[in-house]
Amino acid sequence: xxxxxxxxxxxxxxxxxxxxxxxxxxxxxxxxxxxxxxxxxxxxxxxxxxxxxxxxxxxxxxxxxxxxxxxxxxxxxxxxxxxxxxxxxxxxxxxxx
Numbered sequence: 001x002x003x004x005x006x007x008x009x010x011x012x013x014x015x016x017x018x019x020x021x022x023x024x025x026x027x028x029x030x031x032x033x034x035x036x037x038x039x040x041x042x043x044x045x046x047x048x049x050x051x052x053x054x055x056x057x058x059x060x061x062x063x064x065x066x067x068x069x070x071x072x073x074x075x076x077x078x079x080x081x082x083x084x085x086x087x088x089x090x091x092x093x094x095x096x097x
Contacts, residue, residue: 004017011025020030
């Protein structure tokens with residue numbers, strides 16, 4: 001037996017000294033916590049917590065004159081449709097009478 005190997009206490013297989021789980025029987029041979037535990041810091045920009053903290057940009061507001069221009073254009077379109085439909089109906093009503 002070499003210095004970097006040990007025996008599994010469940011099946012007796014010769015395993016590496018660093019093994020926590022026996023590769024033959026699959027049982028745990030050591031406790032998972034050890035003195036040399038290191039904290040692992042995940043620095044990933046795709047994590048869900050980082051995307052949840054990013055504030056959304058507010059929608060840009062139109063200047064007051066552009067709002068009135070759009071109201072005028074929509075008013076002309078709807079009023080124009082009203083007059084076109086009214087003209088068609090008036091002509092068809094006059095032709096029947």
